[in-house]
Amino acid sequence: MTELSKIRNFSIIAHIDHGKSTLADRLLEECDAIDQRIRAEQLLDSMELEKERGITIKATAATLSYTADDGETYALNLIDTPGHVDFNYEVSRSLAACEGAILVVDASQGVEAQTLANTYLAIDAGLEVLPVINKIDLPSARPAEVKAEIEDIIGLPAEDSPEISAKNGINIHSVLEMIVRDVPAPAGNRDAPLQALIFDSQYDAYRGVIVYVRIKEGTIRAGQDIKMMATGAVYKVVEVGTMSPAGLIPADALGAGEVGYITASIKTVADTQVGDTITTVENPAAEPLPGYRPVQPMVFSGVYPADGAKYQDLREALEKLKLNDASMTYELESSIALGFGFRCGFLGLLHMEIIQERLEREYNLDLITTAPNVVYRVTKNNGEVLMVDNPLDYPDPMEIQLAEEPFVKVNLMAPQEYVGNIMDLATSRRGEFKDMVYLDANRVELHYEMPLNEIIYDFFDALKSRTRGYGSLDYELIGYRPSRLVKLDILLNGDVVDALSFILFADNAYPRARKICEKLKENIPRAQFEIPVQAAIGGKIIARETIKALRKDVLAKCYGGDITRKKKLLEKQKEGKKRMRTFGTVAVPSEAFMAVLKLDED
Amino acid sequence: MALLSRKNKTPLGIYIHVPFCRSKCQYCDFYSLTTKEDSLHDGYLDAVCSHIKEAGALAPNYLVDTIYFGGGTPSFFGAEGMAAILTVIRKSFDVARDAEITFEANPDSVSDRLLRRLRSEGFNRVSLGIQCDNDDILKKLGRPHSYAQAVNAVKRIRKMGFKNLSLDLMYGLPGQSLQAWEHTLQNVLKLQPEHISCYGLKVEEGTPLYEYQDCCNLADDDTQADMYLSAIEILRQHGYRQYEISNFCRKGHVSRHNLKYWNGGEYLGFGPDASSDFGGRRFAIIRDLQGYIAGIRSGGQVLREVQEVPPRERAGEYLMMRLRTVSGLDPKEYEKRYLLPFGPLQKALEKHKEQGLAVKTFDGRWHLTPNGFLVSNSIISDLLLIQEKCKPIARRR
Numbered sequence: 001m002t003e004l005s006k007i008r009n010f011s012i013i014a015h016i017d018h019g020k021s022t023l024a025d026r027l028l029e030e031c032d033a034i035d036q037r038i039r040a041e042q043l044l045d046s047m048e049l050e051k052e053r054g055i056t057i058k059a060t061a062a063t064l065s066y067t068a069d070d071g072e073t074y075a076l077n078l079i080d081t082p083g084h085v086d087f088n089y090e091v092s093r094s095l096a097a098c099e100g101a102i103l104v105v106d107a108s109q110g111v112e113a114q115t116l117a118n119t120y121l122a123i124d125a126g127l128e129v130l131p132v133i134n135k136i137d138l139p140s141a142r143p144a145e146v147k148a149e150i151e152d153i154i155g156l157p158a159e160d161s162p163e164i165s166a167k168n169g170i171n172i173h174s175v176l177e178m179i180v181r182d183v184p185a186p187a188g189n190r191d192a193p194l195q196a197l198i199f200d201s202q203y204d205a206y207r208g209v210i211v212y213v214r215i216k217e218g219t220i221r222a223g224q225d226i227k228m229m230a231t232g233a234v235y236k237v238v239e240v241g242t243m244s245p246a247g248l249i250p251a252d253a254l255g256a257g258e259v260g261y262i263t264a265s266i267k268t269v270a271d272t273q274v275g276d277t278i279t280t281v282e283n284p285a286a287e288p289l290p291g292y293r294p295v296q297p298m299v300f301s302g303v304y305p306a307d308g309a310k311y312q313d314l315r316e317a318l319e320k321l322k323l324n325d326a327s328m329t330y331e332l333e334s335s336i337a338l339g340f341g342f343r344c345g346f347l348g349l350l351h352m353e354i355i356q357e358r359l360e361r362e363y364n365l366d367l368i369t370t371a372p373n374v375v376y377r378v379t380k381n382n383g384e385v386l387m388v389d390n391p392l393d394y395p396d397p398m399e400i401q402l403a404e405e406p407f408v409k410v411n412l413m414a415p416q417e418y419v420g421n422i423m424d425l426a427t428s429r430r431g432e433f434k435d436m437v438y439l440d441a442n443r444v445e446l447h448y449e450m451p452l453n454e455i456i457y458d459f460f461d462a463l464k465s466r467t468r469g470y471g472s473l474d475y476e477l478i479g480y481r482p483s484r485l486v487k488l489d490i491l492l493n494g495d496v497v498d499a500l501s502f503i504l505f506a507d508n509a510y511p512r513a514r515k516i517c518e519k520l521k522e523n524i525p526r527a528q529f530e531i532p533v534q535a536a537i538g539g540k541i542i543a544r545e546t547i548k549a550l551r552k553d554v555l556a557k558c559y560g561g562d563i564t565r566k567k568k569l570l571e572k573q574k575e576g577k578k579r580m581r582t583f584g585t586v587a588v589p590s591e592a593f594m595a596v597l598k599l600d601e602d
Numbered sequence: 603m604a605l606l607s608r609k610n611k612t613p614l615g616i617y618i619h620v621p622f623c624r625s626k627c628q629y630c631d632f633y634s635l636t637t638k639e640d641s642l643h644d645g646y647l648d649a650v651c652s653h654i655k656e657a658g659a660l661a662p663n664y665l666v667d668t669i670y671f672g673g674g675t676p677s678f679f680g681a682e683g684m685a686a687i688l689t690v691i692r693k694s695f696d697v698a699r700d701a702e703i704t705f706e707a708n709p710d711s712v713s714d715r716l717l718r719r720l721r722s723e724g725f726n727r728v729s730l731g732i733q734c735d736n737d738d739i740l741k742k743l744g745r746p747h748s749y750a751q752a753v754n755a756v757k758r759i760r761k762m763g764f765k766n767l768s769l770d771l772m773y774g775l776p777g778q779s780l781q782a783w784e785h786t787l788q789n790v791l792k793l794q795p796e797h798i799s800c801y802g803l804k805v806e807e808g809t810p811l812y813e814y815q816d817c818c819n820l821a822d823d824d825t826q827a828d829m830y831l832s833a834i835e836i837l838r839q840h841g842y843r844q845y846e847i848s849n850f851c852r853k854g855h856v857s858r859h860n861l862k863y864w865n866g867g868e869y870l871g872f873g874p875d876a877s878s879d880f881g882g883r884r885f886a887i888i889r890d891l892q893g894y895i896a897g898i899r900s901g902g903q904v905l906r907e908v909q910e911v912p913p914r915e916r917a918g919e920y921l922m923m924r925l926r927t928v929s930g931l932d933p934k935e936y937e938k939r940y941l942l943p944f945g946p947l948q949k950a951l952e953k954h955k956e957q958g959l960a961v962k963t964f965d966g967r968w969h970l971t972p973n974g975f976l977v978s979n980s981i982i983s984d985l986l987l988i989q990e991k992c993k994p995i996a997r998r999r
Binding site: 527528529550551552553554555556557561562563564566567569570571573574576577578 | 617801802804823824826827830847848862863869871875876877878879884886907909918919922923954957959975976977978979980981982983984986987990
């Protein structure tokens with residue numbers, strides 16, 4: 001075990017693209033933690049998708065051994081955090097495992113909404129926040145102004161902040177020295193009852209779940225019986241150790257102040273909830289560490305195999321993903337239109353997209369996804385309260401006494417010239433303006449309260465396009481409010497396609513219904529008969545399009561014996577039909593579902 | 603060479619692809635060259651003849667009952683060459699006495715001399731490409747002849763004693779109205795052919811027409827569909843029975859050769875880009891005349907694809923090809939031949955029947971209606987999808 005005074009636990013926080021992962025790599029390199037020859041770019045972000053999107057989805061950690069200018073060798077525990085609003089809770093738990101945070105700010109972009117959000121999370125967690133100005137070698141860098149911004153907006157002293165370039169390895173050493181000097185050493189009593197904070201976990205096919213922990217109090221060692229304080233699950237510790245960038249290094253014990261891993265033959269990450277506290281069965285802590293919150297998916301959507309026969313494959317894929325992602329939920333659902341599938345819960349839209357992409361890529365599945373929705377709270381006339389996460393379960397309007405939808409507090413930040421655009425956007429999404437704060441001469445932060453439902457589709461993209469990429473966003477749930485909600489049904493050739501139904505705000509129903517009908521008309525191929533496409537609320541049709549009957553689809557000339565070519569053509573057509581689902585009499589390609597989801601793009 | 607008695611031999615069709623034309627039509631994507639170079643014409647003749655000899659030696663148990671010279675424009679290639687090829691076929695294969703022997707011709711290249719010569723060689727069927735009765739449209743299509751020339755050609759074909767004449771027509775041509783198309787049909791009917799083919803114009807990638815299709819006033823799908831239905835009706839009124847999507851004839855004059863393609867008969871093709879279905883395999887010759895000539899000379903490779911067709915795929919072909927014909931599918935034959943259940947297909951066909959796209963005959967066969975033919979790709983691909991999911995019928999012990 002490392003002496004408390006020789007330990008520094010820190011994380012790096014930043015806005016997307018401000019260079020967090022690159023800096024992490026440089027720190028690892030500087031400490032010779034990685035053999036340079038085998039170094040892959042951005043080591044901590046190990047998922048392929050993360051690399052592509054340039055964001056961190058899962059937090060990871062590593063212990064660096066650093067010999068500082070004072071001649072002492074320190075254990076620097078770097079705890080990486082996810083970088084998206086969908087994962088705010090995960091960020092807060094990672095931060096709770098640290099005493100300090102390096103705030104990376106882009107020398108030309110300056111402070112952005114997410115920088116602020118994460119900084120406040122860090123400050124709330126009682127962390128020493130140490131700004132670092134990155135990308136100083138860019139021609140557009142304005143380090144002095146950005147330092148002033150940090151002092152004005154965030155209120156952190158930044159005068160002496162290191163000016164670095166993570167990409168080109170400039171001044172990395174000064175960051176390490178700053179960590180040793182300014183991040184407080186952890187406190188804690190290694191003889192006290194065990195309190196270990198779970199900040200992440202990962203499923204490994206051979207060892208079961210590897211739980212990443214920060215020991216707050218006490219000591220943990222192999223052979224001990226441990227208990228998860230929130231879930232109550234009990235295990236026997238198989239191994240403890242520390243994480244090096246090269247792999248896991250077993251140790252005899254982990255003591256207060258240290259960051260490391262535990263394995264205990266745990267079968268699924270659902271049993272090791274982020275934020276939960278581990279204690280020993282023999283000498284349990286009086287109470288768990290504060291801040292635990294069970295994960296709560298905010299966005300739900302139906303996920304179905306495009307080919308109904310692949311249902312089992314989808315089930316297995318979800319089971320495997322779930323092993324490693326406790327924040328996703330799924331349960332069996334069946335739709336008249338799509339057959340068997342799953343209603344999946346996600347932290348947000350990004351999380352949803354990531355899961356879908358992983359299912360399609362890693363498990364080679366073609367999926368049909370229904371429109372995402374939030375969880376509505378419906379009070380029926382008989383007093384019964386329902387939490388509705390599936391439009392299929394939405395009660396008949398006659399039975400509803402009160403319908404409520406979740407609201408969020410949204411912080412929007414952008415240069416002031418975009419204020420008008422942002423206000424237009426927020427208003428069009430039913431945003432209720434709260435106030436506006438000038439962060440400095442040029443930048444403003446606007447506060448709105450709006451329905452979560454309005455944010456989950458494409459709000460972030462719309463914000464980016466209306467602020468030429470400068471706008472940033474952060475939101476948190478503030479509770480349920482009464483709302484005028486309706487369930488919109490889509491009918492193809494007179495039959496309701498349940499998988500296309502969704503719940504929305506009544507005033508949005510007409511324009512939305514019209515758009516959906518148009519999109520479906522574009523995306524459903526002409527059939528051998530005419531197909532009416534209708535949108536209805538209750539029994540009332542509010543929009544209609546007609547797909548004309550297919551008149552001609554024939555190979556006039558089949559001749560000269562060249563049958564192979566014609567065969568290929570028909571085979572191709574047949575394969576195309578496999579990607580379609582038949583609803584009553586109408587075949588709908590999976591692209592049509594996608595088109596309905598991407599309604600707001602034009 | 604008759605090792606088996608003729609009764610026990612397998613029928614075989616022979617297709618000769620003649621890849622020469624006077625000029626290229628704007629819509630045509632068949633393999634054909636406008637070269638007049640003697641070396642290529644001679645080289646082609648030698649290659650085809652050698653190729654036929656080689657193949658003939660491998661097919662002693664077949665009886666050739668149809669021969670078809672297509673192209674290209676066989677009449678442009680000339681009577682001498684065609685006669686020579688036919689002679690080699692007769693020497694290398696067992697050719698039935700009543701074999702149907704067809705050549706394709708264009709009105710501008712059927713001289714009396716050519717007709718007389720081919721008649722005397724035993725050709726007994728002519729397929730004349732006239733396409734339409736409007737000279738402006740013919741010109742736009744790049745056809746090297748007028749309608750008057752076509753009428754004249756028909757007269758001379760008759761005069762030389764050909765009793766089986768087929769005329770090729772096209773609809774959905776640039777600037778062609780429904781009325782103009784009906785007018786073409788009425789005019790052509792006066793020529794009293796035994797057989798008529800009506801092809802909807804299809805714009806193929808790689809043709810000149812493909813490049814300017816948007817600015818030549820082509821009929822839309824709805825108009826093409828109307829033209830098609832109107833042709834079926836007019837021809838029916840004049841005693842022409844539809845027997846395939848695009849083919850009509852007077853009693854007893856189906857194209858026996860083309861029927862082989864649709865009924866799953868065997869055929870061998872010679873010349874560049876010709877296709878074969880022979881001995882359980884489908885293969886096609888390269889689309890390159892010089893490569894073909896060189897390949898045959900040196901004993902090298904001239905095939906571009908060879909495909910063993912497994913029974914399951916044959917079952918798909920059966921649906922694909924039979925549904926092009928008016929005699930259609932025979933459920934009993936289908937089940938017996940491919941050991942697949944017809945029930946699931948029947949269920950789908952019943953639905954098409956309700957929509958007026960398919961018909962069940964009194965003896966239990968299924969075929970498409972004119973409206974069904976129009977959307978046959980869509981119907982066939984539906985059926986293929988159903989067929990793919992069918993499990994084989996267990997053999998009875």
